[in-house]
Amino acid sequence: MQPAVTDENNSVGHSVPPSHLRVSGVHKRFGGVHALRGVDFEVARGEVMALVGDNGAGKSTLMKVLAGAHAADEGEFWMDDSPVAIGSPHDAAALGIQIVYQDLALCENLDVSANLSLGAEPVKHGWGFLPRILRPIDDLEMEVKAQEAINRLEVRTLKSVRAKVEGLSGGQRQAIAIARAVGAESSVVLLDEPTAALGVAQTRQVLDVVNRLRGTNHAVVYISHNLRDVFKVADRICVLRHGGNVATFNAADTTPDEIVVAITRGLDEGAGNGA
Amino acid sequence: MVPDAGSSFVDRLRELRQTRFGAFVPVLLALAAIWSYFGLAVPFWEYLSDPDADSIRFIFLSPRNIYNLFMQSAVIATLAVGITIVLLLGDIDLSAAATAGVCAALLGVLVLAGVPGWMACLIVMAVGIVMGAAQGLLVAYVGIPSFVVTLAGLLGYQGLMQKILPTGNLNVGDPFVRSIARVLIPDSWGLALAAALVVFVAVMSLRRQARRRERGLELDTNLAIWGQVAFFAVLVFAAVITMNSYRSVPLMIFLLVAATAAVGWVTTSTPFGRSIFAVGGNAESARRVGLNVRRVRVAAFGIVGLMAAIGGIFGASRFGSVSYTAFAGGSLLLESIGAAVIGGTSLFGGRGSVWNAILGALVIGSLGNGLDLSGASAADKLMFSGAILLLAVAIDAISRPTGGTAR
Numbered sequence: 273m274q275p276a277v278t279d280e281n282n283s284v285g286h287s288v289p290p291s292h293l294r295v296s297g298v299h300k301r302f303g304g305v306h307a308l309r310g311v312d313f314e315v316a317r318g319e320v321m322a323l324v325g326d327n328g329a330g331k332s333t334l335m336k337v338l339a340g341a342h343a344a345d346e347g348e349f350w351m352d353d354s355p356v357a358i359g360s361p362h363d364a365a366a367l368g369i370q371i372v373y374q375d376l377a378l379c380e381n382l383d384v385s386a387n388l389s390l391g392a393e394p395v396k397h398g399w400g401f402l403p404r405i406l407r408p409i410d411d412l413e414m415e416v417k418a419q420e421a422i423n424r425l426e427v428r429t430l431k432s433v434r435a436k437v438e439g440l441s442g443g444q445r446q447a448i449a450i451a452r453a454v455g456a457e458s459s460v461v462l463l464d465e466p467t468a469a470l471g472v473a474q475t476r477q478v479l480d481v482v483n484r485l486r487g488t489n490h491a492v493v494y495i496s497h498n499l500r501d502v503f504k505v506a507d508r509i510c511v512l513r514h515g516g517n518v519a520t521f522n523a524a525d526t527t528p529d530e531i532v533v534a535i536t537r538g539l540d541e542g543a544g545n546g547a
Numbered sequence: 548m549v550p551d552a553g554s555s556f557v558d559r560l561r562e563l564r565q566t567r568f569g570a571f572v573p574v575l576l577a578l579a580a581i582w583s584y585f586g587l588a589v590p591f592w593e594y595l596s597d598p599d600a601d602s603i604r605f606i607f608l609s610p611r612n613i614y615n616l617f618m619q620s621a622v623i624a625t626l627a628v629g630i631t632i633v634l635l636l637g638d639i640d641l642s643a644a645a646t647a648g649v650c651a652a653l654l655g656v657l658v659l660a661g662v663p664g665w666m667a668c669l670i671v672m673a674v675g676i677v678m679g680a681a682q683g684l685l686v687a688y689v690g691i692p693s694f695v696v697t698l699a700g701l702l703g704y705q706g707l708m709q710k711i712l713p714t715g716n717l718n719v720g721d722p723f724v725r726s727i728a729r730v731l732i733p734d735s736w737g738l739a740l741a742a743a744l745v746v747f748v749a750v751m752s753l754r755r756q757a758r759r760r761e762r763g764l765e766l767d768t769n770l771a772i773w774g775q776v777a778f779f780a781v782l783v784f785a786a787v788i789t790m791n792s793y794r795s796v797p798l799m800i801f802l803l804v805a806a807t808a809a810v811g812w813v814t815t816s817t818p819f820g821r822s823i824f825a826v827g828g829n830a831e832s833a834r835r836v837g838l839n840v841r842r843v844r845v846a847a848f849g850i851v852g853l854m855a856a857i858g859g860i861f862g863a864s865r866f867g868s869v870s871y872t873a874f875a876g877g878s879l880l881l882e883s884i885g886a887a888v889i890g891g892t893s894l895f896g897g898r899g900s901v902w903n904a905i906l907g908a909l910v911i912g913s914l915g916n917g918l919d920l921s922g923a924s925a926a927d928k929l930m931f932s933g934a935i936l937l938l939a940v941a942i943d944a945i946s947r948p949t950g951g952t953a954r
Contacts, residue, residue, distance in 0.1 A: 379832050
């Protein structure tokens, strides 16, 4: 049942970029449930790697393992070809891996700039006699940083970084959650179903933001059920099934139909897909 | 942010709440309504209905009464400022008044035993912090809801106060403790302080505006800046001049404002304060960005304990005695929670300000004072206070940006 992933099984063509984050042989068990059965995965800088699969295929589990929210039972991790360990969210953050959860986890009662620098507020100089948490916040610096982050992602609809999050649309909130992940000195951004609850215009806005992350040289992992969105942003598409790899496709060389077959039946049964 | 011509009253109210001083609007309206009722409507009605009266007597709005009102509300305000901090977290503290009672009783016993007044004050402030933080530890690390922990604290501390004061009453004659309520700041100093404060606020806002321009950030309109400064100036000078025209600004009011300013500054301008708002707004979000949610909780309860201890000292100083009914056994707890909520601090966490708590305390104090003056019974007072509390929470719920129906 468990597909052995080899080089020829990965139907990626000639232009595989050097991986930035790479994992191999990841196993994760929850009691009797074997959620990940030796998964291999990689993502390069300046690339959007989509992670697709049916419910229970292991997408979210793999995402949480990468973010350190779950510790893998087995598996090896590399960042830029040096082995690393990811055992906690703190480890992941220290390696520059940031995750944007589906529920976004923004503080609605705070404004955009406060949300973007929450937990790492810039403080004014000259108050060294106080512990850091009691020094005055340099809120102008905070606004400047927030404005830069928003400009980098070109979130045009956002009028002011002083607007409270509770007054923003779903797409704007998603963009701000992404901006927060990007702003935290990160090189890998994991996005969990970023367009799941959004309308057409809002979805386009979020996809624009994801596309822009390629320009900022981030490695982006994009989980989605919506293949139309996936084909709009992804460079490569990694298909999981029953906790194992099916294949990784170049988005330019494949079709939504082929992906659907891979998701639902795997490659062995999906005859004629050339893998 | 300009309201459309067709927008409803509720929409306008919501937009008003979004502005920086908007949070003050409902509580100021309540205060204005209560003051004009007791200060203007009641005297007029008495004048018209009583043919023997030769002139209208504005007892409520007399400087003497306003002065007493401020002093009466000071203890409630001190406790309300502390309670606001835990309300911001989405927690509640039912033990604040009992903590204040224990601290006041301990203060009385200490000065009776010959401990210098200033040292006794410092000791009970430390005790207050420990009493608050102990409850915070139970809430944060054991995971018991704050309602239950502080309810237990309320009962336990009430008992503790009775143990410390077996007779239920103790006179406090220590000159240092008494001086907090008795010392008056000379008229000229009071005015000078007020002027200095207003100039300070004006200079700070202008400097801030200049630095915003320097950095290319969006600017506040001049109207907004000068409106804020003028608003602040009117409040400060009105309070100082009124108190001066009866006696002078009492040291206790000055200390209350200073303590509130300190707590207010910590909550709005430091990373610690930001983490209080973040935990109250979305605790999960705060945890994910790496804030230590438990430590924030414990610290917040410590602050309530400190403010309760200060409230206890103020009360002991004002009454010259410590009695069980004035603190733990009386209505102080409900009045101070009511003051915080009337001030517009949300019980759901994440919204509110300590300055509003002071205004809320004034509302509660004015209501009691006005009803006393017009000869209302204790039963009337209770029912009126309940109605005002409900009204304040209703205004808060309706003017919330997400709307009253969403919850």
